[in-house]
Amino acid sequence: MSRLVHLKTVDSTNTYLKMHRADLPHATVVYADTQTAGRGRQDRTWVSQTGGLYFSVLLKPPYNPFLPNLTQLMALSICYALEKYGLTPAVKWPNDVQVDGKKISGILSEAVFDKTVFQAVVLGVGINVSQTDLEHVGQPATSLNALGINVTREEVLQDVLQFFQRGYPALCEKGFETICAAYTQRFAALGKKITVKDGDKTIFGLAEGISPRGTLLLRTDQGLKEIYIGDVLV
């Protein structure tokens, strides 16, 4: 990645990059020791005390990409890094990373527009490294230290970015198909009956797979449904 910015504290690394996007080059990465207003998906708060890794990547692709695919590449890169440490992570579609069914990482991806003109994408990542208090996560959660892995936040950052950087050009050029097999292999719900929250609807079905576009293929009583964005509940 071209530029690495380290901040002791910031409201949110995503907000920081969105605000400074015009002055910063493509592939700038900012990471912070703590965030005072860390944000999660669906307007949730991302509690960001010392010990966690909080970073965001600024991307300026030449066209407005299908955002979930960039998020999926990031989720896969996090999996690769965790596998390097001997863990067996899985992706909770579309973008949480879990180990033993417990959340270890989340991703918040945001597209930035100037009026209606696409400007950039900010991919924000939180990884639990050495925090001890994970009660607030609202679902079973774990950290690298709790799993017996002693790595620094900087090592984890470098490992994740290395994988992301490798996959990014091919993803931009050829699309999700370049990572579809690797992603599907790590798809936690594959072959399971799940409930998916799709906007204000919930849909129940069998997770048959991930399509070459990165969408979730769910076999329901009404037939095969392709889900573009949502949250797997169970």
Ligand code: BTN
């Ligand atoms: C989620 O699981 O809901 C996504 C969490 C994303 C948190 C990261 S921490 C770094 C970046 N800055 C933020 O404010 N959020 C993301």
